[in-house]
Amino acid sequence: MTEDGIRCDGRRLDELRNISIKVGVLKNADGSAYIEFGKNKILAGVFGPRDVHPKHMANPDSGILRCRYHMSPFSVTERKNPAPSRREIEISKVIKEALQPAVILKDYPRTVIDVFIEVLQADGGSRCAALDAAAVALADAGIPMRDLVSACAAGKVADRIVLDVNNEEDQEGQADMPVALMPNLGKVTLLQLDGMLKPEEFKTCMQTALVGCKRVYEIQRKALMEKYFQNGEQ
Amino acid sequence: MMDVKRRYVIPGDVIATGPLRPEQNVFQDGDRMISTCVGISEIFENSVKVIPLTGGYMPKANDLVIGKVIGTSPLSWEFDINSCFVGFLPAQDVFGRDYSPTKDELRQRLDIGDLVAVRIANFDRSRDPLLTVQDRDLGKIDSGELIEISPSKVPRLIGKRGSMIQTIEMATKAIITIGQNGWIVISCEDSEGLLKAVEAVKMIDALAHTPNLTERVKSMLGVVDGENNDTIND
Numbered sequence: 134m135t136e137d138g139i140r141c142d143g144r145r146l147d148e149l150r151n152i153s154i155k156v157g158v159l160k161n162a163d164g165s166a167y168i169e170f171g172k173n174k175i176l177a178g179v180f181g182p183r184d185v186h187p188k189h190m191a192n193p194d195s196g197i198l199r200c201r202y203h204m205s206p207f208s209v210t211e212r213k214n215p216a217p218s219r220r221e222i223e224i225s226k227v228i229k230e231a232l233q234p235a236v237i238l239k240d241y242p243r244t245v246i247d248v249f250i251e252v253l254q255a256d257g258g259s260r261c262a263a264l265d266a267a268a269v270a271l272a273d274a275g276i277p278m279r280d281l282v283s284a285c286a287a288g289k290v291a292d293r294i295v296l297d298v299n300n301e302e303d304q305e306g307q308a309d310m311p312v313a314l315m316p317n318l319g320k321v322t323l324l325q326l327d328g329m330l331k332p333e334e335f336k337t338c339m340q341t342a343l344v345g346c347k348r349v350y351e352i353q354r355k356a357l358m359e360k361y362f363q364n365g366e367q
Numbered sequence: 368m369m370d371v372k373r374r375y376v377i378p379g380d381v382i383a384t385g386p387l388r389p390e391q392n393v394f395q396d397g398d399r400m401i402s403t404c405v406g407i408s409e410i411f412e413n414s415v416k417v418i419p420l421t422g423g424y425m426p427k428a429n430d431l432v433i434g435k436v437i438g439t440s441p442l443s444w445e446f447d448i449n450s451c452f453v454g455f456l457p458a459q460d461v462f463g464r465d466y467s468p469t470k471d472e473l474r475q476r477l478d479i480g481d482l483v484a485v486r487i488a489n490f491d492r493s494r495d496p497l498l499t500v501q502d503r504d505l506g507k508i509d510s511g512e513l514i515e516i517s518p519s520k521v522p523r524l525i526g527k528r529g530s531m532i533q534t535i536e537m538a539t540k541a542i543i544t545i546g547q548n549g550w551i552v553i554s555c556e557d558s559e560g561l562l563k564a565v566e567a568v569k570m571i572d573a574l575a576h577t578p579n580l581t582e583r584v585k586s587m588l589g590v591v592d593g594e595n596n597d598t599i600n601d
Contacts, residue, residue: 275419277378
């Protein structure tokens with residue numbers, strides 16, 4: 134990072150990578166989205182509500198949410214074994230838990246909503262990008278939601294708090310903190326921290342991440358509006 | 368007509384604040400009315416609702432739907448009703464009260480793959496929808512063209528007091544059976560009329576959220592205005 138705060142990829146401290154979201158890219162899924170978050174390229178597909186298999190997982194009071202985050206073997210420089218790794222299982226779990234407060238499952242007893250996330254190309258912050266795509270895909274599938282979920286990471290690189298940590302910064306940096314937010318309700322649904330931050334740094338880091346989430350939300354919103362209303366705001 | 372304010376919304380959008388009653392696809396957070404799906408919000412004098420633009424079919428008692436037989440058990444048929452739940456049609460409903468599983472063969476009346484117009488007799492959260500064919504216009508469908516549209520667009524296809532569907536039926540001389548689950552069977556003796564009706568239905572599915580749809584359908588069908596002035600703008 135340079136003295137005046139220009140980062141390794143030319144961004145300012147509080148600048149997001151380029152994000153583009155496309156809604157409804159998979160024909161066979163009930164809802165889907167494709168996100169390019171910097172160099173991250175991620176597909177998310179939603180199936181359901183549908184019958185639960187195995188049947189013992191079904192909940193008679195409400196629907197259940199299942200999430201699978203998977204990285205393609207070619208998504209990273211060294212071939213990744215396609216079997217779910219410890220990291221992928223963890224990310225599947227945290228994404229599920231980040232989406233759960235937003236999705237209204239009460240309306241669909243004895244059913245499941247499956248969210249499949251496939252990382253085609255990874256470059257740091259893929260769990261946030263995956264979550265952004267999954268939230269849009271859920272909305273596309275018409276699953277009732279209290280709010281969208283927008284996620285963005287912030288971190289500490291070369292003793293400075295930066296927004297949206299990329300892979301290089303993640304490897305070299307001192308901390309990485311992914312945050313997911315329900316922007317209209319103002320509730321945080323995911324907060325992880327890898328590294329160490331002083332209490333004041335944590336506060337600024339959190340603030341930075343929340344600002345990032347809100348910016349991501351605008352992009353998610355635009356993507357949905359484009360698909361359904363051809364951007365004709367009324 | 369009552370003054371209705373309409374707006375395009377996505378999940379999480381605050382539609383209104385104040386003492387209003389949340390109706391379909393609206394969730395209340397304090398005094399804020401929040402949309403739970405992608406759709407068009409409508410604010411009435413004392414209530415708010417959102418007309419969804421996506422999403423599957425949720426069974427409702429008394430709905431007429433078109434179902435496809437997917438299996439039989441000794442006492443009932445199982446129907447695919449384009450929903451997350453499987454519909455059940457008891458054998459007694461077709462054979463009468465003296466039905467006996469040893470004597471009567473279910474497959475002789477309705478075989479797997481048959482399309483049937485059924486009504487949902489009963490449905491609640493704890494049980495799968497119970498179907499019936501005991502009514503006028505219900506029963507096996509022998510001929511016609513099956514079209515699948517999004518269930519959320521069925522009200523638009525019917526139009527206000529059936530205006531849209533009447534327009535199509537009159538212009539093409541086709542008989543259209545609309546299932547609330549988004550499955551539609553069109554039968555017409557004239558092949559040209561059939562093609563036109565199919566085209567009109569598909570057009571409504573694609574352009575359901577745009578204003579002046581009746582006019583567009585009319586011009587597509589080549590109907591001279593004046594005979595049916597029942598235009599709708601919602």
